[in-house]
Amino acid sequence: MRHLQAFLFGALAAHFGTLQAQPYFQRTCGGFVQDDAFAVLGTPDNGLIVGGSTGSFVFGTNAADIYLTKYDREGNLLWSQHYNGGVVSYALDMANSSSLGTVVAGSLNGLQAVLLKIDSSGGSVWAQVAPLKRYTSVSVTPDDTVFAVGYSLTSNSDIQLDKFDGNGGLIWSKRFGTGYADEVGGVAWTSDGGAIIAGNTLVGGPETDGLLMKVDASGALQWSRTYGLTTGYQKFNDVCTASSGGYLAVGDNYYSSSYTFAVRVDDAGDTLWTRRFDPEQGYFTTVEEVPEGFLVSGSLDGAYANPTVLLLSGTGEVLWQSTFRSSMFMAGSMGSHARLADGSVALMCTAVNSGPGSRDFWIAVMDEHGLGVPCDLDTTVLQPVSTIWQLGTAGSDLGAGSVGLTGIGAFTAASLIETLCGIVGVEEKTATGPTISYDAQTGSVTVRGAAPGQFLHVHDALGRSLGSWTLLTNNLEVPLGYHAPGLLCASILNAEGQAVASTKVIVGMIR
Secondary structure: OOEEEEEEEEOOOOOOOEOOOOOOEEEEEEOOOEEEEEEEEEOOOOOEEEEEEEOOOOOOOOOEEEEEEEEOOOOOEEEEEEEEOOOEEEEEEEEEOOOOOEEEEEEEOOOEEEEEEEOOOOOEEEEEEEOOOEEEEEEEOOOOOEEEEEEOOOOOOOEEEEEEOOOOOEEEEEEEOOOOOEEEEEEEEOOOOOEEEEEEEEEEOOEEEEEEEEEOOOOOEEEEEEEOOOOOEEEEEEEEEOOOOOEEEEEEEOOOOOEEEEEEEOOOOOEEEEEEEOOOOEEEEEEEEEOOEEEEEEEEEOOOEEEEEEEEOOOOOEEEEEEOOOOOEOOOOOOEEEEOOOOOEEEEEEEEOOOOOOEEEEEEEEOOOOOOOOOOOOOOOEOOOOOOOOEEOOOEEOOOOOOOOOOEOOOEEOOEEEEEOOOOEOOEOOOOOOEEEEEOOOOEEEEEOOOOOOEEEEEEOOOOEEEEEEOOOOOEEEEOOOOOOEEEEEEEEOOOOOEEEEEEEEEEEEO
16 A cells, blocks of 8 residues: 655755845755765867766665756756665766767775766766776767776775776776875876876875876876975875966865965976965865866865856966855865857855755856846845756666665756845745645645745746645644655745745655
8 A cells, every 4th residue: 555755844044145146146056965076077069068977866865966067057946866776886087978978987985986977968878987086087089998097995095997899898007006005186188199197196104295107098107296395194186187288286285274275297297386375274176278268176175165256367477367265165076167169168066954965066157257237126035936846757767786676766856946146145045934835645735833824835846836724823724635756845925925934845656
Protein backbone atom coordinates (compact mmCIF):
# COMPACT_ATOMS: atom_id res chain seq x y z
CA MET A 1 0.00 0.00 0.00
CA ARG A 2 1.22 3.50 -0.75
CA HIS A 3 1.07 6.36 1.72
CA LEU A 4 1.51 10.07 1.18
CA GLN A 5 4.26 11.74 3.12
CA ALA A 6 4.86 15.50 3.31
CA PHE A 7 8.12 17.28 4.06
CA LEU A 8 7.55 20.78 5.41
CA PHE A 9 10.02 23.60 5.25
CA GLY A 10 9.64 27.14 6.59
CA ALA A 11 10.75 30.30 4.87
CA LEU A 12 14.43 31.22 4.88
CA ALA A 13 15.89 33.19 7.78
CA ALA A 14 17.20 36.72 7.37
CA HIS A 15 20.70 37.79 6.53
CA PHE A 16 21.98 41.18 5.53
CA GLY A 17 24.70 42.54 3.32
CA THR A 18 25.40 45.06 0.60
CA LEU A 19 26.47 43.94 -2.84
CA GLN A 20 29.45 46.03 -3.85
CA ALA A 21 29.26 45.22 -7.55
CA GLN A 22 26.32 45.60 -9.87
CA PRO A 23 25.64 42.59 -12.10
CA TYR A 24 23.31 42.06 -15.01
CA PHE A 25 21.60 39.50 -12.81
CA GLN A 26 22.12 37.24 -9.85
CA ARG A 27 20.60 33.86 -9.11
CA THR A 28 20.56 31.49 -6.22
CA CYS A 29 19.82 27.89 -7.04
CA GLY A 30 19.22 25.06 -4.64
CA GLY A 31 16.76 23.07 -2.65
CA PHE A 32 15.96 22.20 0.92
CA VAL A 33 19.23 20.68 2.12
CA GLN A 34 22.79 21.61 1.10
CA ASP A 35 23.90 22.42 -2.44
CA ASP A 36 27.48 23.53 -3.04
CA ALA A 37 28.91 25.24 -6.13
CA PHE A 38 32.52 24.54 -7.11
CA ALA A 39 32.86 25.37 -10.83
CA VAL A 40 31.29 27.42 -13.62
CA LEU A 41 31.78 27.11 -17.38
CA GLY A 42 30.74 29.27 -20.32
CA THR A 43 29.25 27.28 -23.21
CA PRO A 44 29.49 27.92 -26.98
CA ASP A 45 25.80 28.91 -27.14
CA ASN A 46 26.48 31.84 -24.76
CA GLY A 47 25.10 30.00 -21.77
CA LEU A 48 26.76 28.82 -18.58
CA ILE A 49 26.87 25.61 -16.55
CA VAL A 50 27.38 25.60 -12.78
CA GLY A 51 28.73 22.41 -11.22
CA GLY A 52 28.96 21.15 -7.67
CA SER A 53 27.03 18.81 -5.42
CA THR A 54 23.46 18.49 -4.20
CA GLY A 55 21.99 17.01 -1.06
CA SER A 56 18.56 18.44 -1.81
CA PHE A 57 17.65 16.33 -4.80
CA VAL A 58 19.03 13.02 -3.58
CA PHE A 59 16.81 10.52 -1.84
CA GLY A 60 17.47 7.32 0.08
CA THR A 61 20.97 6.61 1.29
CA ASN A 62 22.84 9.12 -0.89
CA ALA A 63 24.14 12.21 0.89
CA ALA A 64 25.21 14.20 -2.17
CA ASP A 65 25.22 13.78 -5.94
CA ILE A 66 27.13 15.55 -8.68
CA TYR A 67 24.86 18.46 -9.62
CA LEU A 68 24.92 20.52 -12.83
CA THR A 69 22.60 23.37 -13.85
CA LYS A 70 22.62 25.26 -17.15
CA TYR A 71 21.37 28.82 -17.73
CA ASP A 72 21.09 31.02 -20.79
CA ARG A 73 22.69 34.47 -20.96
CA GLU A 74 19.65 36.09 -19.33
CA GLY A 75 19.74 33.70 -16.37
CA ASN A 76 16.85 31.46 -17.42
CA LEU A 77 17.20 27.86 -16.31
CA LEU A 78 17.63 25.55 -19.32
CA TRP A 79 18.15 22.26 -17.48
CA SER A 80 19.45 20.75 -14.29
CA GLN A 81 20.79 17.26 -13.76
CA HIS A 82 22.20 15.25 -10.92
CA TYR A 83 24.24 12.10 -11.28
CA ASN A 84 24.25 9.23 -8.78
CA GLY A 85 27.80 8.39 -7.84
CA GLY A 86 27.82 7.26 -4.22
CA VAL A 87 27.44 8.73 -0.77
CA VAL A 88 29.27 12.05 -1.29
CA SER A 89 29.98 13.02 -4.89
CA TYR A 90 30.76 16.38 -6.47
CA ALA A 91 32.00 18.16 -9.59
CA LEU A 92 35.10 20.32 -9.24
CA ASP A 93 35.93 21.42 -12.80
CA MET A 94 34.50 21.42 -16.32
CA ALA A 95 35.73 21.96 -19.87
CA ASN A 96 34.00 22.24 -23.23
CA SER A 97 34.56 19.72 -26.00
CA SER A 98 34.36 20.57 -29.69
CA SER A 99 31.52 18.03 -30.08
CA LEU A 100 29.09 20.34 -28.21
CA GLY A 101 29.47 18.48 -24.98
CA THR A 102 31.10 19.10 -21.61
CA VAL A 103 33.64 17.05 -19.66
CA VAL A 104 33.20 17.16 -15.89
CA ALA A 105 35.86 16.23 -13.31
CA GLY A 106 35.15 15.41 -9.68
CA SER A 107 34.95 12.75 -7.01
CA LEU A 108 32.82 9.81 -5.95
CA ASN A 109 32.79 9.40 -2.16
CA GLY A 110 36.27 10.92 -1.86
CA LEU A 111 37.58 7.49 -2.85
CA GLN A 112 37.34 7.55 -6.63
CA ALA A 113 38.07 10.27 -9.14
CA VAL A 114 35.37 10.59 -11.79
CA LEU A 115 35.45 11.99 -15.30
CA LEU A 116 32.05 12.45 -16.89
CA LYS A 117 31.14 13.48 -20.45
CA ILE A 118 27.67 15.00 -20.92
CA ASP A 119 25.88 16.13 -24.05
CA SER A 120 24.37 19.57 -24.62
CA SER A 121 21.22 18.59 -22.68
CA GLY A 122 23.07 17.26 -19.66
CA GLY A 123 22.68 13.59 -20.55
CA SER A 124 25.52 11.28 -19.58
CA VAL A 125 27.60 10.12 -22.58
CA TRP A 126 30.39 8.26 -20.77
CA ALA A 127 32.06 8.15 -17.38
CA GLN A 128 35.45 6.98 -16.17
CA VAL A 129 36.68 6.44 -12.61
CA ALA A 130 40.19 6.19 -11.18
CA PRO A 131 41.53 5.12 -7.75
CA LEU A 132 42.34 8.67 -6.70
CA LYS A 133 40.96 11.02 -4.09
CA ARG A 134 39.52 13.22 -6.82
CA TYR A 135 40.11 14.72 -10.23
CA THR A 136 40.62 18.39 -9.39
CA SER A 137 40.91 19.75 -12.93
CA VAL A 138 40.24 18.89 -16.56
CA SER A 139 41.39 20.42 -19.86
CA VAL A 140 40.14 19.50 -23.33
CA THR A 141 42.17 20.20 -26.51
CA PRO A 142 40.58 21.36 -29.79
CA ASP A 143 40.71 17.76 -31.08
CA ASP A 144 38.86 16.54 -27.93
CA THR A 145 41.86 14.98 -26.21
CA VAL A 146 41.18 15.15 -22.47
CA PHE A 147 43.72 15.76 -19.69
CA ALA A 148 42.47 15.06 -16.14
CA VAL A 149 44.63 15.55 -13.07
CA GLY A 150 44.20 14.34 -9.50
CA TYR A 151 46.18 13.01 -6.57
CA SER A 152 46.47 9.69 -4.76
CA LEU A 153 45.04 8.65 -1.41
CA THR A 154 48.38 7.86 0.26
CA SER A 155 49.86 10.03 3.01
CA ASN A 156 52.75 11.04 0.74
CA SER A 157 50.33 11.68 -2.09
CA ASP A 158 51.47 11.75 -5.69
CA ILE A 159 50.04 13.69 -8.61
CA GLN A 160 48.44 11.65 -11.39
CA LEU A 161 47.80 12.90 -14.92
CA ASP A 162 45.49 10.84 -17.16
CA LYS A 163 45.04 11.37 -20.88
CA PHE A 164 41.84 10.23 -22.64
CA ASP A 165 40.53 10.31 -26.17
CA GLY A 166 37.21 11.97 -27.01
CA ASN A 167 35.29 8.74 -26.34
CA GLY A 168 36.65 8.36 -22.83
CA GLY A 169 39.27 5.78 -23.71
CA LEU A 170 42.44 5.96 -21.59
CA ILE A 171 45.53 6.77 -23.69
CA TRP A 172 48.02 6.83 -20.82
CA SER A 173 48.29 7.48 -17.10
CA LYS A 174 51.36 9.03 -15.46
CA ARG A 175 52.17 9.56 -11.80
CA PHE A 176 54.59 12.19 -10.50
CA GLY A 177 55.94 12.65 -7.00
CA THR A 178 58.68 14.53 -5.18
CA GLY A 179 59.03 12.15 -2.24
CA TYR A 180 56.91 14.50 -0.14
CA ALA A 181 53.17 15.04 -0.02
CA ASP A 182 52.11 16.56 -3.34
CA GLU A 183 48.70 17.99 -4.22
CA VAL A 184 47.38 19.29 -7.51
CA GLY A 185 45.16 22.24 -8.37
CA GLY A 186 44.89 22.73 -12.13
CA VAL A 187 45.90 21.46 -15.56
CA ALA A 188 45.98 23.11 -18.99
CA TRP A 189 46.81 21.69 -22.39
CA THR A 190 49.77 23.20 -24.21
CA SER A 191 50.37 23.97 -27.87
CA ASP A 192 52.90 21.14 -28.25
CA GLY A 193 50.29 18.52 -27.34
CA GLY A 194 51.41 18.23 -23.73
CA ALA A 195 50.12 19.72 -20.48
CA ILE A 196 51.12 22.07 -17.66
CA ILE A 197 50.20 21.03 -14.10
CA ALA A 198 49.90 23.34 -11.07
CA GLY A 199 49.82 22.30 -7.42
CA ASN A 200 51.99 22.31 -4.33
CA THR A 201 54.59 20.20 -2.59
CA LEU A 202 55.94 19.89 0.95
CA VAL A 203 59.34 21.59 1.22
CA GLY A 204 60.27 21.00 4.84
CA GLY A 205 58.44 21.01 8.13
CA PRO A 206 54.79 21.85 7.52
CA GLU A 207 55.50 24.36 4.76
CA THR A 208 54.61 24.01 1.08
CA ASP A 209 55.63 25.77 -2.12
CA GLY A 210 53.78 26.20 -5.37
CA LEU A 211 54.65 23.50 -7.90
CA LEU A 212 54.57 23.56 -11.71
CA MET A 213 55.29 20.55 -13.93
CA LYS A 214 55.41 20.40 -17.73
CA VAL A 215 54.89 17.13 -19.64
CA ASP A 216 55.01 16.38 -23.35
CA ALA A 217 52.36 14.63 -25.46
CA SER A 218 53.58 11.19 -24.30
CA GLY A 219 53.42 12.17 -20.64
CA ALA A 220 57.17 12.42 -20.16
CA LEU A 221 58.19 15.01 -17.57
CA GLN A 222 60.06 17.90 -19.22
CA TRP A 223 60.60 20.03 -16.14
CA SER A 224 59.38 20.54 -12.57
CA ARG A 225 59.83 23.76 -10.58
CA THR A 226 58.81 25.01 -7.14
CA TYR A 227 57.92 28.63 -6.34
CA GLY A 228 57.95 30.13 -2.84
CA LEU A 229 57.41 33.80 -2.11
CA THR A 230 57.69 33.59 1.68
CA THR A 231 57.34 30.97 4.38
CA GLY A 232 53.94 29.36 4.73
CA TYR A 233 51.52 27.08 2.96
CA GLN A 234 51.79 28.33 -0.60
CA LYS A 235 49.91 26.53 -3.33
CA PHE A 236 48.91 26.95 -6.95
CA ASN A 237 45.21 26.33 -7.54
CA ASP A 238 45.08 26.85 -11.30
CA VAL A 239 47.22 27.51 -14.36
CA CYS A 240 46.63 28.60 -17.94
CA THR A 241 48.72 28.68 -21.10
CA ALA A 242 49.55 32.14 -22.47
CA SER A 243 49.20 32.58 -26.23
CA SER A 244 52.36 34.72 -26.25
CA GLY A 245 54.33 31.93 -24.58
CA GLY A 246 54.72 30.60 -21.07
CA TYR A 247 52.12 30.15 -18.37
CA LEU A 248 50.31 32.01 -15.59
CA ALA A 249 49.65 30.24 -12.28
CA VAL A 250 47.54 31.62 -9.43
CA GLY A 251 47.20 30.57 -5.82
CA ASP A 252 47.35 31.63 -2.21
CA ASN A 253 49.31 31.40 1.00
CA TYR A 254 47.29 30.49 4.09
CA TYR A 255 49.94 31.07 6.74
CA SER A 256 50.01 33.84 9.39
CA SER A 257 50.55 36.41 6.61
CA SER A 258 47.88 35.20 4.20
CA TYR A 259 47.71 36.58 0.69
CA THR A 260 46.90 35.69 -2.90
CA PHE A 261 49.45 35.70 -5.69
CA ALA A 262 50.10 35.15 -9.40
CA VAL A 263 53.31 33.94 -11.08
CA ARG A 264 54.07 34.29 -14.79
CA VAL A 265 56.73 31.89 -16.13
CA ASP A 266 58.24 31.27 -19.55
CA ASP A 267 58.19 28.00 -21.50
CA ALA A 268 61.04 26.60 -19.40
CA GLY A 269 59.41 27.54 -16.08
CA ASP A 270 61.68 30.52 -15.35
CA THR A 271 59.88 33.33 -13.50
CA LEU A 272 59.02 36.40 -15.58
CA TRP A 273 57.14 38.23 -12.85
CA THR A 274 55.36 37.65 -9.55
CA ARG A 275 52.46 39.64 -8.11
CA ARG A 276 51.33 39.43 -4.49
CA PHE A 277 47.91 40.82 -3.59
CA ASP A 278 47.39 42.31 -0.12
CA PRO A 279 46.08 43.06 2.39
CA GLU A 280 43.04 40.76 2.54
CA GLN A 281 43.57 37.04 2.85
CA GLY A 282 41.66 34.87 0.45
CA TYR A 283 41.91 32.41 -2.39
CA PHE A 284 42.70 32.57 -6.09
CA THR A 285 41.08 29.53 -7.65
CA THR A 286 40.67 30.09 -11.40
CA VAL A 287 42.63 31.75 -14.20
CA GLU A 288 42.07 31.97 -17.95
CA GLU A 289 43.55 34.02 -20.75
CA VAL A 290 41.22 36.46 -22.53
CA PRO A 291 42.03 38.99 -25.28
CA GLU A 292 42.50 41.78 -22.73
CA GLY A 293 44.81 39.81 -20.42
CA PHE A 294 44.07 37.23 -17.74
CA LEU A 295 40.84 36.81 -15.77
CA VAL A 296 41.48 35.61 -12.22
CA SER A 297 38.83 34.76 -9.62
CA GLY A 298 38.46 33.48 -6.10
CA SER A 299 37.25 34.80 -2.76
CA LEU A 300 38.37 37.46 -0.34
CA ASP A 301 37.92 35.70 2.95
CA GLY A 302 36.76 37.82 5.83
CA ALA A 303 33.98 36.75 8.17
CA TYR A 304 32.33 35.51 4.98
CA ALA A 305 33.72 34.55 1.60
CA ASN A 306 33.45 37.48 -0.80
CA PRO A 307 33.57 36.23 -4.40
CA THR A 308 35.83 38.37 -6.55
CA VAL A 309 37.01 38.50 -10.15
CA LEU A 310 39.74 40.70 -11.60
CA LEU A 311 41.44 41.32 -14.91
CA LEU A 312 45.24 41.32 -14.99
CA SER A 313 47.29 42.75 -17.82
CA GLY A 314 50.01 40.68 -19.45
CA THR A 315 52.48 42.16 -16.99
CA GLY A 316 50.33 41.62 -13.90
CA GLU A 317 48.69 45.02 -13.34
CA VAL A 318 45.10 44.98 -12.10
CA LEU A 319 42.91 46.54 -14.83
CA TRP A 320 39.63 46.11 -12.95
CA GLN A 321 38.20 44.14 -10.05
CA SER A 322 34.65 43.33 -8.95
CA THR A 323 33.96 41.98 -5.47
CA PHE A 324 30.65 41.05 -3.87
CA ARG A 325 30.44 41.45 -0.10
CA SER A 326 27.54 39.98 1.82
CA SER A 327 26.80 37.77 4.77
CA MET A 328 24.95 35.50 2.33
CA PHE A 329 28.24 33.85 1.27
CA MET A 330 29.55 30.79 3.06
CA ALA A 331 32.79 31.34 4.96
CA GLY A 332 35.62 29.55 3.21
CA SER A 333 33.71 29.11 -0.03
CA MET A 334 35.89 29.63 -3.08
CA GLY A 335 34.51 31.73 -5.90
CA SER A 336 35.14 30.83 -9.52
CA HIS A 337 34.45 32.52 -12.85
CA ALA A 338 33.85 31.80 -16.54
CA ARG A 339 34.04 33.97 -19.64
CA LEU A 340 30.87 33.66 -21.75
CA ALA A 341 30.78 33.62 -25.54
CA ASP A 342 29.74 37.30 -25.78
CA GLY A 343 32.53 38.44 -23.44
CA SER A 344 30.38 38.60 -20.31
CA VAL A 345 31.82 37.30 -17.05
CA ALA A 346 29.99 34.85 -14.79
CA LEU A 347 31.03 34.64 -11.13
CA MET A 348 29.96 31.81 -8.82
CA CYS A 349 30.11 30.99 -5.11
CA THR A 350 28.18 29.11 -2.44
CA ALA A 351 25.54 31.15 -0.61
CA VAL A 352 24.16 30.36 2.84
CA ASN A 353 21.12 30.91 4.96
CA SER A 354 20.12 29.73 8.41
CA GLY A 355 16.86 28.15 7.28
CA PRO A 356 16.12 25.00 5.30
CA GLY A 357 18.48 24.55 2.40
CA SER A 358 21.40 26.03 4.29
CA ARG A 359 23.67 26.22 1.22
CA ASP A 360 22.81 27.15 -2.37
CA PHE A 361 24.52 27.97 -5.65
CA TRP A 362 25.00 31.71 -6.23
CA ILE A 363 25.70 33.17 -9.67
CA ALA A 364 26.23 36.70 -10.96
CA VAL A 365 26.82 37.73 -14.58
CA MET A 366 28.56 40.99 -15.46
CA ASP A 367 29.80 42.63 -18.64
CA GLU A 368 33.38 42.35 -19.89
CA HIS A 369 34.43 45.15 -17.51
CA GLY A 370 32.95 43.53 -14.42
CA LEU A 371 29.96 45.88 -14.45
CA GLY A 372 26.22 45.49 -14.81
CA VAL A 373 23.11 47.38 -15.77
CA PRO A 374 20.15 48.52 -13.64
CA CYS A 375 17.21 46.14 -13.36
CA ASP A 376 13.58 46.63 -12.50
CA LEU A 377 13.77 45.83 -8.79
CA ASP A 378 12.51 48.81 -6.82
CA THR A 379 12.96 47.43 -3.34
CA THR A 380 15.91 46.83 -1.05
CA VAL A 381 14.24 43.81 0.52
CA LEU A 382 14.06 40.46 -1.19
CA GLN A 383 10.51 39.25 -0.72
CA PRO A 384 9.67 35.60 -1.35
CA VAL A 385 9.39 35.33 -5.12
CA SER A 386 7.75 32.93 -7.51
CA THR A 387 9.66 29.68 -7.69
CA ILE A 388 10.64 27.97 -10.90
CA TRP A 389 11.00 24.24 -10.52
CA GLN A 390 11.90 21.57 -13.00
CA LEU A 391 10.52 18.13 -12.23
CA GLY A 392 12.47 15.16 -13.51
CA THR A 393 13.42 11.58 -12.91
CA ALA A 394 16.07 10.21 -10.62
CA GLY A 395 19.68 11.19 -11.31
CA SER A 396 21.66 9.39 -13.99
CA ASP A 397 23.55 6.38 -12.64
CA LEU A 398 27.31 6.68 -13.10
CA GLY A 399 27.96 3.06 -12.19
CA ALA A 400 30.91 2.43 -9.87
CA GLY A 401 30.20 3.43 -6.29
CA SER A 402 26.55 4.23 -6.97
CA VAL A 403 23.65 3.13 -4.81
CA GLY A 404 19.99 2.55 -5.56
CA LEU A 405 17.20 4.94 -4.69
CA THR A 406 14.95 4.23 -1.75
CA GLY A 407 12.24 6.27 -0.07
CA ILE A 408 10.57 8.73 -2.42
CA GLY A 409 9.81 7.11 -5.74
CA ALA A 410 10.89 8.77 -8.99
CA PHE A 411 10.39 12.38 -7.92
CA THR A 412 13.11 15.00 -8.23
CA ALA A 413 12.81 18.72 -7.57
CA ALA A 414 15.59 20.43 -9.45
CA SER A 415 16.03 24.17 -9.07
CA LEU A 416 14.65 27.02 -7.01
CA ILE A 417 15.56 30.34 -8.61
CA GLU A 418 15.51 33.71 -6.87
CA THR A 419 16.37 36.95 -8.65
CA LEU A 420 18.19 40.10 -7.55
CA CYS A 421 19.29 43.04 -9.66
CA GLY A 422 21.30 46.16 -9.02
CA ILE A 423 22.92 47.28 -5.77
CA VAL A 424 20.59 46.03 -3.08
CA GLY A 425 20.70 44.85 0.48
CA VAL A 426 19.68 41.25 0.88
CA GLU A 427 17.12 40.05 3.38
CA GLU A 428 15.38 36.73 3.02
CA LYS A 429 12.20 37.15 5.04
CA THR A 430 10.97 34.66 7.60
CA ALA A 431 7.55 34.58 9.21
CA THR A 432 7.40 35.72 12.84
CA GLY A 433 3.63 35.38 13.20
CA PRO A 434 1.56 33.31 10.78
CA THR A 435 2.26 29.61 10.35
CA ILE A 436 1.24 27.25 7.57
CA SER A 437 1.02 23.48 7.80
CA TYR A 438 -0.09 20.67 5.51
CA ASP A 439 -1.60 17.35 6.57
CA ALA A 440 -0.72 14.75 3.96
CA GLN A 441 -3.30 12.28 5.27
CA THR A 442 -6.28 14.63 4.96
CA GLY A 443 -4.90 16.93 2.27
CA SER A 444 -5.64 20.01 4.40
CA VAL A 445 -3.69 23.27 4.56
CA THR A 446 -3.98 25.02 7.94
CA VAL A 447 -3.15 28.64 8.71
CA ARG A 448 -2.67 29.91 12.27
CA GLY A 449 -2.00 33.45 13.51
CA ALA A 450 -2.69 35.36 10.30
CA ALA A 451 -4.57 38.66 10.16
CA PRO A 452 -8.15 38.89 8.91
CA GLY A 453 -8.18 40.19 5.35
CA GLN A 454 -4.95 38.46 4.38
CA PHE A 455 -4.92 35.75 1.71
CA LEU A 456 -3.75 32.17 1.46
CA HIS A 457 -2.40 31.25 -1.97
CA VAL A 458 -1.25 27.75 -2.97
CA HIS A 459 0.45 26.83 -6.24
CA ASP A 460 2.22 23.79 -7.63
CA ALA A 461 5.77 23.26 -8.87
CA LEU A 462 5.05 24.89 -12.22
CA GLY A 463 3.48 27.97 -10.66
CA ARG A 464 -0.11 26.92 -11.44
CA SER A 465 -2.58 28.14 -8.85
CA LEU A 466 -4.27 25.47 -6.76
CA GLY A 467 -6.46 28.01 -5.02
CA SER A 468 -6.68 31.31 -3.16
CA TRP A 469 -8.68 31.99 -0.02
CA THR A 470 -9.43 35.14 2.03
CA LEU A 471 -8.94 34.87 5.78
CA LEU A 472 -12.01 36.03 7.68
CA THR A 473 -10.39 35.24 11.04
CA ASN A 474 -6.86 34.61 12.27
CA ASN A 475 -7.07 30.92 11.38
CA LEU A 476 -8.08 28.97 8.30
CA GLU A 477 -8.26 25.31 7.32
CA VAL A 478 -8.62 24.48 3.64
CA PRO A 479 -9.40 20.95 2.40
CA LEU A 480 -7.01 21.01 -0.53
CA GLY A 481 -7.56 17.32 -1.12
CA TYR A 482 -5.30 14.67 -2.65
CA HIS A 483 -2.21 15.99 -4.36
CA ALA A 484 -0.02 13.96 -6.68
CA PRO A 485 3.66 13.60 -5.78
CA GLY A 486 5.34 16.93 -6.34
CA LEU A 487 5.86 20.36 -4.81
CA LEU A 488 3.32 22.63 -3.10
CA CYS A 489 4.08 26.25 -2.29
CA ALA A 490 1.75 27.95 0.19
CA SER A 491 2.00 31.66 1.01
CA ILE A 492 0.09 34.17 3.11
CA LEU A 493 -0.21 37.48 1.29
CA ASN A 494 -1.09 40.87 2.73
CA ALA A 495 -3.38 43.39 1.05
CA GLU A 496 -0.47 44.67 -1.08
CA GLY A 497 0.21 41.16 -2.36
CA GLN A 498 3.46 40.77 -0.40
CA ALA A 499 4.23 37.39 1.16
CA VAL A 500 4.39 37.51 4.96
CA ALA A 501 4.87 33.76 5.38
CA SER A 502 5.71 30.91 3.04
CA THR A 503 6.01 27.16 3.31
CA LYS A 504 7.28 24.72 0.72
CA VAL A 505 5.89 21.20 0.84
CA ILE A 506 7.29 18.23 -1.05
CA VAL A 507 4.66 15.50 -1.32
CA GLY A 508 6.23 12.17 -2.20
CA MET A 509 4.84 8.70 -2.76
CA ILE A 510 6.44 6.20 -0.39
CA ARG A 511 6.52 2.70 -1.83
